[in-house]
Amino acid sequence: MSSLPSSKGVALVIGAGDATGGAVARRFAKEGFTACVTRRQEEKLAPLIAEIEAAGGTARGFGSDARDEEQTMALVEEIESTIGPIEVFVFNIGANVPGSILEETARKYRKIWELACFAGFLTSREVAKRMVTRGRGTILFTGATASIRGSAGFAAFSGGKHGLRALAQSMARELGPKNIHVAHVVIDGAIDTAFIRDNFPEAYAKKDQDGILNPDHIAENYWYLHTQPRDAWTFEMDLRPWMERW
Numbered sequence: 001m002s003s004l005p006s007s008k009g010v011a012l013v014i015g016a017g018d019a020t021g022g023a024v025a026r027r028f029a030k031e032g033f034t035a036c037v038t039r040r041q042e043e044k045l046a047p048l049i050a051e052i053e054a055a056g057g058t059a060r061g062f063g064s065d066a067r068d069e070e071q072t073m074a075l076v077e078e079i080e081s082t083i084g085p086i087e088v089f090v091f092n093i094g095a096n097v098p099g100s101i102l103e104e105t106a107r108k109y110r111k112i113w114e115l116a117c118f119a120g121f122l123t124s125r126e127v128a129k130r131m132v133t134r135g136r137g138t139i140l141f142t143g144a145t146a147s148i149r150g151s152a153g154f155a156a157f158s159g160g161k162h163g164l165r166a167l168a169q170s171m172a173r174e175l176g177p178k179n180i181h182v183a184h185v186v187i188d189g190a191i192d193t194a195f196i197r198d199n200f201p202e203a204y205a206k207k208d209q210d211g212i213l214n215p216d217h218i219a220e221n222y223w224y225l226h227t228q229p230r231d232a233w234t235f236e237m238d239l240r241p242w243m244e245r246w
Contacts, residue, residue, distance in 0.1 A: 008032040015092035023215035029057030066119035076126040116160025188240035
């Protein structure tokens with residue numbers, strides 16, 4: 001038997017950008033969830049909200065800095081008290097910023113860690129408190145190749161993503177017995193975005209060969225994780241194109 005509740009509630013996506021986060025929000029809205037989506041600049045969410053509503057779904061946008069404890073606490077409280085219970089939480093902040101260890105500054109390193117890891121702790125903690133009270137919920141973290149392998153020139157990003165993965169592991173072990181499904185998704189490969197198209201044309205050229213990740217296909221796997229029966233929960237899933245080296 002699935003652990004899903006009989007009525008739909010809120011799917012909260014922290015970091016609902018133009019690729020993975022937006023696709024996940026659309027996928028859950030399609031199933032009847034209210035998609036609550038966040039970015040630091042709320043106005044950038046307008047196209048996503050319009051797209052979800054045009055498809056018959058419901059969405060709400062919030063401008064919020066996930067690194068700020070007070071803002072995070074206020075965000076979760078507002079959603080829970082005025083919109084509905086957060087049944088699904090997705091942490092999708094990237095923070096993929098390169099930099100040589102020889103030139104990295106303490107300020108930049110700390111900022112990347114705050115985005116990639118600390119913000120994941122703050123937001124998931126607040127959501128987990130509500131889920132544990134209800135005895136159900138799904139918490140999904142977006143990881144990257146850097147979650148399991150630190151590449152040259154990405155010391156800060158790798159440290160943050162390694163930390164996020166460890167956070168997810170700890171939460172899964174603590175919250176799983178409380179009927180909260182925690183999973184970590186390693187996205188190992190380029191995603192079909194304007195950033196990849198404009199900055200990495202050689203990678204983008206592989207799109208016609210299914211050589212880069214389609215955000216909608218990523219989102220389908222997030223939906224799959226949410227709907228898994230609890231006698232066969234996945235903790236970690238890795239997604240990569242068939243031709244990606246690993």
